[in-house]
Amino acid sequence: MNTLLQYGFTDRIGALFSFHFPSGVQPGRIVRTDRGRVLVATTEGILHLDDAGSLATGDWVGLRGDGDRVVVGHLPRSTLLQRKRAYDPLSEAQALAANIDLLGVVVPLDRPLSTNRLERTLVAAWDSGAVPLVILTKADLTSRFDGVVAETVDRARGVEVLTTSAEAGDGLEHLRGRIGAGQTLALLGPSGAGKSSLINALAGDARQDTGEVRTTDGRGRHTTTARELVPLGDGAILMDTPGLRGFALWDAEDGLSRVFGDVEELFAGCRFRDCSHESEPGCAVQAAIAAGDLEERRWLSYRKMDRELASLHRRQDVAEQRRYGRAFHRVARDAAMAKDYRNRYREG
Numbered sequence: 001m002n003t004l005l006q007y008g009f010t011d012r013i014g015a016l017f018s019f020h021f022p023s024g025v026q027p028g029r030i031v032r033t034d035r036g037r038v039l040v041a042t043t044e045g046i047l048h049l050d051d052a053g054s055l056a057t058g059d060w061v062g063l064r065g066d067g068d069r070v071v072v073g074h075l076p077r078s079t080l081l082q083r084k085r086a087y088d089p090l091s092e093a094q095a096l097a098a099n100i101d102l103l104g105v106v107v108p109l110d111r112p113l114s115t116n117r118l119e120r121t122l123v124a125a126w127d128s129g130a131v132p133l134v135i136l137t138k139a140d141l142t143s144r145f146d147g148v149v150a151e152t153v154d155r156a157r158g159v160e161v162l163t164t165s166a167e168a169g170d171g172l173e174h175l176r177g178r179i180g181a182g183q184t185l186a187l188l189g190p191s192g193a194g195k196s197s198l199i200n201a202l203a204g205d206a207r208q209d210t211g212e213v214r215t216t217d218g219r220g221r222h223t224t225t226a227r228e229l230v231p232l233g234d235g236a237i238l239m240d241t242p243g244l245r246g247f248a249l250w251d252a253e254d255g256l257s258r259v260f261g262d263v264e265e266l267f268a269g270c271r272f273r274d275c276s277h278e279s280e281p282g283c284a285v286q287a288a289i290a291a292g293d294l295e296e297r298r299w300l301s302y303r304k305m306d307r308e309l310a311s312l313h314r315r316q317d318v319a320e321q322r323r324y325g326r327a328f329h330r331v332a333r334d335a336a337m338a339k340d341y342r343n344r345y346r347e348g
């Protein structure tokens with residue numbers, strides 16, 4: 001089969017492509033990104049090229065040139081999973097995975113359920129725009145934690161839950177059947193959750209010729225690197241990105257509302273509009289906790305993520321202010337002095 005069809009190229013992508021790029025530009029899909037370099041699946045096989053700037057695994061890109069190909073840009077992304085860059089004072093987003101249709105939140109059955117982690121991962125999953133799916137792994141070990149399946153179904157709040165065992169082969173066909181032709185399923189979950197085993201079990205022999213790619217670097221040396229997109233046939237793809245294993249949220253308010261809609265609905269019932277839901281009289285959140293209608297753990301899980309996003313926005317504002325430079329500082333300084341003046345005036 002044509003390489004690009006294996007990597008999920010469809011008529012829709014073809015149409016978008018001719019709309020966005022001039023004729024002569026060839027299509028490709030990013031199968032891995034690596035500090036300034038990318039691996040691209042093309043009609044000529046897998047190429048190792050320079051990054052055109054912030055490409056993500058799963059991006060559809062345009063390639064120009066005969067002989068030496070150059071990435072000229074990427075198509076608009078249908079979905080995008082991003083995270084906050086680690087150690088970045090300016091708080092910029094890092095694109096992790098693009099054009100994923102399904103996001104599998106992987107939960108292993110060989111240990112107690114981490115509800116906070118499940119909620120956080122679902123927030124990120126909803127926020128990407130892809131359809132979330134909870135994938136329970138290691139079902140053959142479930143007897144040790146009998147309640148985990150039921151608890152996960154309960155906590156997932158309507159998100160579809162599939163049970164699998166890479167070891168025993170259970171549930172694999174059902175999961176494979178959920179990934180339509182030309183669709184990409186990315187797996188999100190902690191290390192040790194069974195993602196690689198699941199990918200190997202689903203890809204079977206295909207994994208052997210897709211797992212590693214021999215490429216030539218600029219100096220003619222051969223290197224081997226793992227692809228992060230694994231074709232399953234029919235253009236169905238599994239995405240395994242190490243960066244997806246655990247990460248800080250980025251602008252995920254929509255995802256937060258999807259997962260915690262019931263909590264946010266309570267706010268309207270608080271007596272004070274600016275209620276901080278701590279100890280104010282007439283707080284609907286505290287009332288719901290006291291009445292046993294809202295778990296305190298769930299409230300704290302929500303508040304932690306909400307504060308994380310608020311602090312992200314404060315840092316974004318600071319970064320924004322720096323960009324505006326001195327003019328902004330003058331205005332900000334004047335505003336601060338004015339506020340200071342008002343405060344003193346009030347006190348005095």
Ligand code: GDP
Pocket residue numbers: 137138139140141164165166167168190191192193194195196197198
């Ligand atoms: P990853 O870090 O998420 O990629 O997890 P791995 O696929 O490497 O699996 C972590 C461990 O769990 C390994 O020791 C696997 O052998 C084991 N494991 C994975 N899937 C299953 C399963 O279905 N059943 C059992 N019993 N063990 C599994």
Ligand code: ZN
Pocket residue numbers: 267270271275276277278280282283284285286
């Ligand atoms: Zn309140």
